[in-house]
Amino acid sequence: MLWNLPFITVVVLTLIGLVTVLLKKNIIKILLGINILESAVNLFIVALGYREGGVAPIFTLAPSELMVLPTPQALVLTSIVIGVATSALVLSFAMVLQKKYGTVDIDKIRRLQG
Amino acid sequence: MTFADFIITNAPALLVAIPLFAAFLCPVMGKISSTVRNFWVMGMMLVTVAVAFILAYRVFATGPVLYVFGAAAANLAIPLDSGGIPIRIIFTVDAMSAFMEIICAIVGVSVLLYSLSAESRNSSLEGYYTLFFLMITGVFGMVSAGDFFNFFVFLEILSLASAGMIAYRIDGGLAVEAALKYFILSTLGAIFVLFAIGIYYGQYDALNIAMIAQRMQFTMLDKIALVLLVAALAMKCGAVPLHFWTPDAYSMAPSSVTAFLVVASQASLYGLFRVVFTMYNITMNCVTVGWIIIIFGVLSMVVGVTMAIPQKDIKRLMAYHAVSQTGYMLLGVGVGLAVLGNAALTSAFGFTAMEGGIFHIFNHAMYKGLLFLTAGAIIYRIGTRDLNKMGGLGHTMKYTMIFFIIGALAIAGIPPFNGFASKLMIYESVYLFNPILAIIAMVVSILTLASFVKVFHSVFMGPKLPEYADVKEAPLPMLIGMGILAAIVILFGLFPQPVVDMLVAPAAHALADQGGYIASVLGGA
Amino acid sequence: MRLQTKAGISHQYLEVPEMDLIAPLLTGYGIWAPVAWMVAFVAAIIIVYLLWKTGESSYKKGTELERPYLSGNVEPEKGAVHIRASNLYWGFLQALKGYYDVLVPIHTGVLTDYMIWFVAVTALALVIVGVLS
Numbered sequence: 228m229l230w231n232l233p234f235i236t237v238v239v240l241t242l243i244g245l246v247t248v249l250l251k252k253n254i255i256k257i258l259l260g261i262n263i264l265e266s267a268v269n270l271f272i273v274a275l276g277y278r279e280g281g282v283a284p285i286f287t288l289a290p291s292e293l294m295v296l297p298t299p300q301a302l303v304l305t306s307i308v309i310g311v312a313t314s315a316l317v318l319s320f321a322m323v324l325q326k327k328y329g330t331v332d333i334d335k336i337r338r339l340q341g
Numbered sequence: 342m343t344f345a346d347f348i349i350t351n352a353p354a355l356l357v358a359i360p361l362f363a364a365f366l367c368p369v370m371g372k373i374s375s376t377v378r379n380f381w382v383m384g385m386m387l388v389t390v391a392v393a394f395i396l397a398y399r400v401f402a403t404g405p406v407l408y409v410f411g412a413a414a415a416n417l418a419i420p421l422d423s424g425g426i427p428i429r430i431i432f433t434v435d436a437m438s439a440f441m442e443i444i445c446a447i448v449g450v451s452v453l454l455y456s457l458s459a460e461s462r463n464s465s466l467e468g469y470y471t472l473f474f475l476m477i478t479g480v481f482g483m484v485s486a487g488d489f490f491n492f493f494v495f496l497e498i499l500s501l502a503s504a505g506m507i508a509y510r511i512d513g514g515l516a517v518e519a520a521l522k523y524f525i526l527s528t529l530g531a532i533f534v535l536f537a538i539g540i541y542y543g544q545y546d547a548l549n550i551a552m553i554a555q556r557m558q559f560t561m562l563d564k565i566a567l568v569l570l571v572a573a574l575a576m577k578c579g580a581v582p583l584h585f586w587t588p589d590a591y592s593m594a595p596s597s598v599t600a601f602l603v604v605a606s607q608a609s610l611y612g613l614f615r616v617v618f619t620m621y622n623i624t625m626n627c628v629t630v631g632w633i634i635i636i637f638g639v640l641s642m643v644v645g646v647t648m649a650i651p652q653k654d655i656k657r658l659m660a661y662h663a664v665s666q667t668g669y670m671l672l673g674v675g676v677g678l679a680v681l682g683n684a685a686l687t688s689a690f691g692f693t694a695m696e697g698g699i700f701h702i703f704n705h706a707m708y709k710g711l712l713f714l715t716a717g718a719i720i721y722r723i724g725t726r727d728l729n730k731m732g733g734l735g736h737t738m739k740y741t742m743i744f745f746i747i748g749a750l751a752i753a754g755i756p757p758f759n760g761f762a763s764k765l766m767i768y769e770s771v772y773l774f775n776p777i778l779a780i781i782a783m784v785v786s787i788l789t790l791a792s793f794v795k796v797f798h799s800v801f802m803g804p805k806l807p808e809y810a811d812v813k814e815a816p817l818p819m820l821i822g823m824g825i826l827a828a829i830v831i832l833f834g835l836f837p838q839p840v841v842d843m844l845v846a847p848a849a850h851a852l853a854d855q856g857g858y859i860a861s862v863l864g865g866a
Numbered sequence: 867m868r869l870q871t872k873a874g875i876s877h878q879y880l881e882v883p884e885m886d887l888i889a890p891l892l893t894g895y896g897i898w899a900p901v902a903w904m905v906a907f908v909a910a911i912i913i914v915y916l917l918w919k920t921g922e923s924s925y926k927k928g929t930e931l932e933r934p935y936l937s938g939n940v941e942p943e944k945g946a947v948h949i950r951a952s953n954l955y956w957g958f959l960q961a962l963k964g965y966y967d968v969l970v971p972i973h974t975g976v977l978t979d980y981m982i983w984f985v986a987v988t989a990l991a992l993v994i995v996g997v998l999s
Binding site for chain 1: 428490494497501504505508511513514515517518519520521522524525528529531532535536538539542543548588589592593652
Binding site: 733796 | 895998
């Protein structure tokens with residue numbers, strides 16, 4: 228049961244993130260929901276690489292030969308950087324929308340419809 | 342190694358490296374002068390197109406090309422001490438990938454030629470060309486990627502660059518609103534894709550597409566991953582009911598960018614086909630997934646064209662038609678997928694349906710790009726996008742009118758243009774599968790023609806209006822860019838069978854042949 | 867044309883495969899031959915042109931002969947004569963009014979509605995693929 232804790236956390240974080248993204252009306256809150264979803268996916272991928280009793284995958288002065296898998300850690304690094312770029316772009320969009328429309332409420336940013 | 346040998350062996354890597362290099366040096370060139378930047382941009386695009394054609398020729402002549410990053414030899418996919426697992430980043434360019442690369446190269450060079458004069462009135466163009474080259478990198482990377490995580494990375498590069506380009510002319514906030522909607526939906530889709538990658542990695546300890554295909558057993562987790570991928574990639578290519586971002590984003594982007602966004606959507610369509618055909622093939626329930634894709638296709642066709650008819654904005658109308666034509670591609674390939682498990686039906690009409698769908702991808706990129714570029718030329722000269730305000734432009738903008746007629750007849754599927762050739766293949770093979778789907782497709786074609794007759798009448802026909810008395814023809818670089826696409830529309834319409842034999846049929850067979858793909862990467866294992 | 871490189875390996879550049887340029891398109895069920903269609907079209911155009919040439923070709927420029935004839939009524943100004951885009955297909959839109967009254971309001975323009983559609987369609991597909999098949 229204890230070993231499943233990361234995956235239970237992933238499910239909980241995903242549900243929190245999805246609810247935030249689908250039901251909140253402020254762009255900044257939607258962005259935070261997307262960040263929570265990205266954290267959930269990153270945690271999922273890193274937790275997949277864990278091997279019981281493994282140490283960090285660094286060969287120099289390694290205390291033991293059994294190491295956790297390094298590939299998911301590399302994937303997650305790339306994904307975190309993509310998340311940073313995403314957040315930066317959405318925040319800049321929010322800034323411009325605040326200046327031009329005067330609001331960051333999604334219900335009011337709907338001049339393009341039909 | 343001579344220079345020619347160097348280019349030929351390293352072509353897959355150069356295809357991504359050259360646009361990236363060009364993108365990052367664009368601002369530097371812009372600081373020197375704008376003429377230097379224009380020459381740099383055009384020169385680098387021509388070099389990229391040359392490399393793309395060399396690579397495509399090599400793939401169609403000698404079979405799939407492997408490029409492993411960081412290995413001793415370019416096609417050493419499995420490192421000698423890894424125990425049979427391909428662990429390096431790999432570009433697998435087979436016939437379907439080469440097909441998409443040709444599309445991207447042709448549309449890219451036409452759009453760039455068009456942009457050189459369409460954007461000449463605007464300032465701060467370094468960002469524009471940088472983002473444009475990043476979009477090109479994203480598309481080339483997505484269609485060449487041999488392992489799944491690289492596909493995700495290039496998908497995100499493409500989404501970010503596209504969102505930046507859609508919001509480029511802020512347009513009082515409207516363009517930023519469109520880019521926001523497109524980008525947040527894309528990010529949600531990308532998170533779904535990353536979940537699916539995690540599921541594959543956890544189950545099969547592999548990220549290489551061929552490796553996952555070889556080890557695929559269709560467990561419950563694989564079903565979840567399949568649905569996540571199909572939904573996310575169908576959203577990225579604009580299938581109904583996930584199409585809501587398409588009219589906003591396509592209408593608010595600068596016209597040259599819209600023509601290239603069509604290619605970006607089709608790269609996601611390529612990703613969908615790669616997942617469904619190469620990774621799963623017959624291990625999954627082909628009929629169910631095939632019918633899901635067919636339902637997406639039919640809904641896209643019908644909703645796209647019926648929403649297009651009452652529109653008042655010329656680019657929004659054309660964007661709904663892009664949704665509708667994506668439905669044709671999904672229908673054709675979905676029928677091919679639904680009969681994949683049945684060898685007799687596949688050879689009777691399954692392959693023809695797939696070829697029709699894949700040929701339609703090429704034709705659609707050409708004539709839809711042409712239509713968006715003509716819309717851009719009209720907006721450049723007149724300054725408004727509202728169909729209710731236009732009229733009588735056929736008197737002065739004659740070449741634009743001719744290109745518009747060619748594009749409109751092609752999209753409606755009127756002989757002898759290329760739209761008719763691919764639509765005929767789709768009609769006849771889908772009719773053998775289920776007659777009702779073919780009849781729906783033909784009715785949608787008629788409604789497409791009706792909608793473009795509306796646009797043609799309200800823009801070009803009628804008396805010369807006094808407020809447009811001094812409107813001139815579009816500038817020459819725009820006309821050349823449109824002319825390249827129009828020439829291909831006419832040529833592929835007059836000579837369809839050589840195109841199908843040389844380009845489309847190898848792509849369709851490479852897509853359906855899972856064993857061949859695995860063998861080319863893992864070496865006959 | 868073949869090229870010899872330094873390493874002695876010959877690459878075949880620009881070897882164009884044999885193709886029949888005017889072959890008809892095989893659709894698996896029938897044939898579509900665009901070149902034959904073009905020949906027939908050009909023949910029809912030539913016949914139409916010859917018929918057109920036998921018409922009356924003289925008129926006086928700048929007189930009443932050039933102006934549009936509206937049964938003697940005064941011609942309105944050019945902007946009012948041209949039928950605008952929203953007025954075309956009025957009958958079609960009225961006939962399908964029930965359909966459009968449902969479809970157009972679905973495109974609300976609100977981002978969260980679009981995302982709800984996305985997640986709902988994913989959930990529906992999960993149920994169909996995961997449970998029902």
